[in-house]
Amino acid sequence: MNFDFSDDQKLLKEQVRKFLADKCPTKVVRRVLDGTETHAEEVWKGLVDLGVPGLAIPEAYGGSGLSPLEVCVVAEEIGRAAAPVPFDTSVVLATEALKLAGSEAQKKKWLPALASGQAVGTLAIAEGPQPPKPRNIRTIYGGGRLNGRKVPVTDGEAATFAIALANTGGAGDRALSLVLVDLGQAAVAKRRIETIDPARKHAELTFKDATAEILGGEGEGWRLLERLYDAAAVYFAFAQVGGAEAAMWMARDYALQRQAFGRAIGSYQAIKHKLADCYVKLEIARSNAYYGAMMLTEGGADLPLAAAAARIAATEAYDYAAKENIQTHGGIGFTWEADTQFHYRRSRLMALSLGGPMAWKDKLVTRLEQKNAA
Amino acid sequence: MDFNDTADEAAFRKEVRAWLDANATRKSDDRQSLRARNDDPELLKKAKEWQDKKAKAGYARITWPKEFGGRGGSPILQVIYQQEEANYLVPLGFFDIGLGMCIPTMMAYATPEQLKRYVKPALHGQEVWCQLFSEPAAGSDVAGIRTKAERDGEGWVINGQKVWTSGAHYCDYGIIITRTDPNVPKHAGLTMFFLDMKSPGVEVRPIKQMSGGANFNEVFFTDVRVPDSQRLGKVGEGWKAALTTLMNERLAVGLPSGGLDIDELMELARDTDLEDGPAIRNQQVRGKIADWYVQQQGLKLTRYRTLTALSKGQTPGPESSIIKIVAAPKMQDMGAFAMELMGHAGIMKEDVPHAAGFQAQWIGGAGFRIAGGTDEILRNIVAERVLGLPADVRVDKDVAFNQLGKK
Numbered sequence: 001m002n003f004d005f006s007d008d009q010k011l012l013k014e015q016v017r018k019f020l021a022d023k024c025p026t027k028v029v030r031r032v033l034d035g036t037e038t039h040a041e042e043v044w045k046g047l048v049d050l051g052v053p054g055l056a057i058p059e060a061y062g063g064s065g066l067s068p069l070e071v072c073v074v075a076e077e078i079g080r081a082a083a084p085v086p087f088d089t090s091v092v093l094a095t096e097a098l099k100l101a102g103s104e105a106q107k108k109k110w111l112p113a114l115a116s117g118q119a120v121g122t123l124a125i126a127e128g129p130q131p132p133k134p135r136n137i138r139t140i141y142g143g144g145r146l147n148g149r150k151v152p153v154t155d156g157e158a159a160t161f162a163i164a165l166a167n168t169g170g171a172g173d174r175a176l177s178l179v180l181v182d183l184g185q186a187a188v189a190k191r192r193i194e195t196i197d198p199a200r201k202h203a204e205l206t207f208k209d210a211t212a213e214i215l216g217g218e219g220e221g222w223r224l225l226e227r228l229y230d231a232a233a234v235y236f237a238f239a240q241v242g243g244a245e246a247a248m249w250m251a252r253d254y255a256l257q258r259q260a261f262g263r264a265i266g267s268y269q270a271i272k273h274k275l276a277d278c279y280v281k282l283e284i285a286r287s288n289a290y291y292g293a294m295m296l297t298e299g300g301a302d303l304p305l306a307a308a309a310a311r312i313a314a315t316e317a318y319d320y321a322a323k324e325n326i327q328t329h330g331g332i333g334f335t336w337e338a339d340t341q342f343h344y345r346r347s348r349l350m351a352l353s354l355g356g357p358m359a360w361k362d363k364l365v366t367r368l369e370q371k372n373a374a
Numbered sequence: 375m376d377f378n379d380t381a382d383e384a385a386f387r388k389e390v391r392a393w394l395d396a397n398a399t400r401k402s403d404d405r406q407s408l409r410a411r412n413d414d415p416e417l418l419k420k421a422k423e424w425q426d427k428k429a430k431a432g433y434a435r436i437t438w439p440k441e442f443g444g445r446g447g448s449p450i451l452q453v454i455y456q457q458e459e460a461n462y463l464v465p466l467g468f469f470d471i472g473l474g475m476c477i478p479t480m481m482a483y484a485t486p487e488q489l490k491r492y493v494k495p496a497l498h499g500q501e502v503w504c505q506l507f508s509e510p511a512a513g514s515d516v517a518g519i520r521t522k523a524e525r526d527g528e529g530w531v532i533n534g535q536k537v538w539t540s541g542a543h544y545c546d547y548g549i550i551i552t553r554t555d556p557n558v559p560k561h562a563g564l565t566m567f568f569l570d571m572k573s574p575g576v577e578v579r580p581i582k583q584m585s586g587g588a589n590f591n592e593v594f595f596t597d598v599r600v601p602d603s604q605r606l607g608k609v610g611e612g613w614k615a616a617l618t619t620l621m622n623e624r625l626a627v628g629l630p631s632g633g634l635d636i637d638e639l640m641e642l643a644r645d646t647d648l649e650d651g652p653a654i655r656n657q658q659v660r661g662k663i664a665d666w667y668v669q670q671q672g673l674k675l676t677r678y679r680t681l682t683a684l685s686k687g688q689t690p691g692p693e694s695s696i697i698k699i700v701a702a703p704k705m706q707d708m709g710a711f712a713m714e715l716m717g718h719a720g721i722m723k724e725d726v727p728h729a730a731g732f733q734a735q736w737i738g739g740a741g742f743r744i745a746g747g748t749d750e751i752l753r754n755i756v757a758e759r760v761l762g763l764p765a766d767v768r769v770d771k772d773v774a775f776n777q778l779g780k781k
Contacts, residue, residue: 001383001450001685002376003678069375252761267764269750272757279756280696284672287693291675294375313668361664362657368640368667369654 003290005073013073019046020081026339032084033199033342038158044085045117053091054115057099062112068231068296072238072289079242079350082342084199086120086155088353092235093228094121097163100231101178101216101224110161110180122159124150124181124205125225131355132165134173134222139207141166141179146212149204154353156203157190159183164207165225168218176221181212197345229354230307234292237314240350241285244314247321247343248278251328258330271328278321285310285317305371308364315351315360322347377678379454380685386451390458393431398424398462408465418502418544421465425499434497435473442481442489443497450684471540472496472503476549479619480568483606492547504571505619506536506550506593513538514751516551517560517613518770521595523552523567530554530567530605532575532598542591543578545571549619551612556776563775564612569600585737633705633738634731636667639712642728646715653715662711669704673697692760698742699752706739708732 005013024043032040047053055070057063064070071091078087095114098107098121113119125132127139128151139148141164150156150164161182168177181188187210195202216224252275255266265271292310295303322343326333333340351357379387394400408417428434429443436452438444445451459466477496480489495501512518521534532552542548548571555563571578575598580588607615640663646653653659676693683690712732713720723730743749757763770778 001379001678001681003675003682004375004686248761252763255763263767264764266757267767269754269766272761272763273750273753275761275763276699276753276756279760280699283676283693283696284669284700287672287675287679288668290375290679291671297375308664309668309671312664313672316668358657358661361661364664364667365640365654365660368636368663372637372640 003294005069009069009073012070013077016047016050016052016074016077017080019050020077020083024081024083024085026082026342029082029084029199029342030339032201038201039086039155040084043083047085047087048117052087053095053117055091057095057111057115061107062115068234069293071235072293075235075238076242079239079346080246082199082243082246082346086122086158088232088236088239088350089122089155089159090114090120092232093123094159094161094163096231096235097121097123097178097215097224097228100228101220102180103215106180106213106215113160119160120155120158122153122155122162123228124153124156124162124164126150126152131359134176137165137167137176139164139166141168141177141212141214144211144213146179146181146207146210149206151204152193152195152202153205154200154202156183156205157192157201162205163215164205164212165221166212168214168221170219173222174219176225177218178215178221178224179212180215181207181210185210187211195349197349199342199345200349230304231296232354233307233311233360234289234296236350236354237285237289237292237310240314240318240347241282241289243343243346243350244278244282244285244318244321247318247325247340247347248275248282250340250343251275251278251321251325254329254333265328274324274328278317278324281313281317281320285313288313302371305364305367308360308367311354311360312357312364315347315357318343318347319351383450383454383685386447387454387458390433390455393433394458394462397427397431398459398464401461401463408463409467415544417465418468421468422499422502424464425469425497429498438497442493448684448687450681453681453684468502468541468544469496469499471505472501472545472547475505475619476503476547476568479549479566479606479615482618483566483615484568485603488603496547501546502541502544504539504542504545504548506539506542506548507616507619508538509535510537514748516616517564519551519553519564521550521552522556523554523565523600526599529599529601532567532569532595532600534595536593536595537581537590539578539591539593540589542571542593543580547571548593549606551616553775554609554612557774558610559772560770560775560778561613562610564616565609566606566612566615567600567604568606569598569604573598573600575599583741585734585741633735634712634728635708636663636670638728638731639663639666639708642712642715642732645727659715666704666708669700673700692756695752695756695760698747699749699756702739702743702749704739705735705742709734709736709739 023046028040028043051064052074054063055066056068059065098110110119114121127149130136139150146166161180164179164181165176166179167175169175187208189206191204193202193204255271256264258265288310292306295306326340326344329338329340332338425434432445433455435444436447436455437449440446473496477493480492496503507516509519509521511520523530523532547568549566549568551564551566553563554565575596577594579592581590581592582588643654643659644652648656680690680694709732713736716726716729719726758765
């Protein structure tokens with residue numbers, strides 16, 4: 001039985017944790033939240049120097065050729081710090097999409113640039129209200145040109161390129177393809193939008209005859225996206241676990257310090273039991289996330305089920321810890337100056353950006369039915 | 375990451391499997407079980423025979439030192455043995471308390487002569503031990519016990535009542551926590567003894583539970599004489615001894631197994647016709663199935679994390695403290711929900727597939743949320759030991775036991 005990370009992986013985690021504790025304290029999160037910069041460039045640059053973007057990129061494409069497990073331990077630390085950097089977008093979604101579906105030429109062009117931090121990638125799926133589905137994607141790709149509007153796009157301004165979901169003609173989910181579009185061209189308009197988590201900037205991207213190319217097969221977009229989301233769900237789960245743990249300890253520290261009715265509020269069972277529940281949800285999430293990481297690394301047949309379970313458990317743990325952290329703080333926790341808001345905002349952003357828990361629960365049962373039928 | 379045994383573990387597993395194949399019958403169905411019950415003397419006889427066989431083969435207590443009949447093996451080997459044994463139809467549960475809690479307490483406090491006398495018969499199943507801690511007025515607050523032991527010449531006289539004592543009526547010996555000084559605060563006035571359950575003045579009455587089963591007893595003590603040589607630890611230090619016992623209880627890692635779970639719930643949801651079609655297509659039903667699946671997997675995988683630490687020879691982290699907090703309410707809630715899916719027929723004990731099983735979970739879950747630490751006490755433990763939050767305010771802390779509640 002070896003259901004744990006290796007000593008080297010734990011060392012990497014510790015290294016990233018120390019770096020973020022030093023270079024990305026909550027005042028950096030606040031700076032991005034309050035300001036106009038797209039992300040904390042100095043933190044991102046430091047992560048690039050540590051080799052984070054290239055961890056799981058093969059050596060042939062300029063990366064370190066390590067496994068998903070290394071990305072998972074880093075994701076947990078990014079989540080713990082609520083770091084305002086394009087990790088989920090560039091290191092997870094764009095990198096995984098290229099590894100999953102990129103042609104040799106595409107990989108050669110973009111993976112080394114991602115590994116070195118010269119390029120930042122993101123994913124552009126949603127088109128305003130309504131969860132994206134084959135029947136409501138209006139962005140059109142044909143003849144090498146992309147037309148349409150994507151919103152919200154995380155890191156839409158910071159990103160060098162995006163992988164967009166577009167209609168390429170055809171029936172049902174076969175109408176959709178992933179396309180890779182360079183965001184540096186004049187045919188792409190970017191507009192910052194307001195969101196619930198201003199510490200991660202979002203944009204609306206409008207494409208007017210933008211040059212783009214298919215990523216993966218034509219008509220394969222919806223299926224590739226599902227596979228991409230399974231991998232992403234595992235990495236996101238680690239970030240959510242890190243965030244949940246940070247929120248839990250923030251609440252615990254405050255409960256030890258805050259006095260009411262003559263004693264620390266952390267001595268009241270109403271608070272103790274709430275925080276114990278944070279821990280219970282966190283451990284259920286951590287265990288499910290570990291299994292997701294193991295399946296992702298092995299390319300195991302259980303990945304779709306494990307990824308869904310990891311995502312559901314981690315979303316619940318982070319949502320709960322983030323909201324009860326504010327509740328434990330009382331009125332001060334609802335002020336703009338309190339750090340509690342960072343995790344409350346981030347937990348909801350992460351819960352929704354790959355599809356919410358309701359959709360994942362449906363997916364999980366579908367996959368369970370498929371497994372039982374097999 | 376992998377779930378594989380190390381080479382040594384695999385070799386041990388193979389050896390255990392070969393021995394079990396030669397000495398026991400493999401289960402044909404996971405749900406077959408011969409767990410300990412109060413009301414089955416035949417099963418006890420079989421259990422004693424099986425225990426003797428195990429002890430002779432060196433599997434009865436793998437982590438114990440060889441001088442006590444163990445094999446000085448690591449905890450992971452004990453787990454491997456239990457995993458394998460669970461696949462065979464053998465009587466279990468009669469000796470867990472004695473060997474898991476009572477004898478380890480004896481090892482900490484009894485004399486070498488006493489250990490020579492008592493350990494071997496316990497290990498071989500010839501003598502069964504019980505633990506006499508809880509009382510009608512002392513459950514979660516076990517230090518509040520009232521059963522008293524008073525000096526009488528060279529020995530002690532015990533009077534009082536214990537409750538929730540598993541197996542008391544077939545047990546030969548027990549360890550008991552008593553109050554020897556009511557004039558000091560409650561934790562300071564306790565002393566532990568071991569005693570012969572056949573002593574004059576010991577009366578055992580079974581308790582019929584809400585589930586209909588009778589796995590526990592009340593035990594009454596009327597002028598029961600115990601020699602001072604059977605005292606475990608110093609007078610007034612019974613709480614320290616009790617903590618030794620309870621610590622050993624926590625080392626017993628395990629989950630209730632064999633009950634209905636997600637597979638049966640899905641089967642039921644497929645077969646249940648709701649207004650808008652099969653229940654399995656209903657989003658509320660799917661949401662609940664997914665939540666319980668995530669919990670079920672989470673528990674299994676958390677246990678794997680604990681086993682990983684054991685396998686590496688490390689002390690497991692606190693993660694296993696969540697297991698019963700999750701498992702017990704899940705059992706109760708899932709049972710109730712499955713019954714709801716059956717409609718009005720969910721109340722029937724006949725004719726409905728899986729009804730009895732889910733009803734048993736719904737009923738049993740109510741007890742499981744209390745036994746061995748209530749949901750509430752377990753949350754206190756997580757909050758205090760894992761998160762470092764302050765212990766509850768104890769208004770009885772500096773008050774003599776006999777002055778409590780008198781203000």
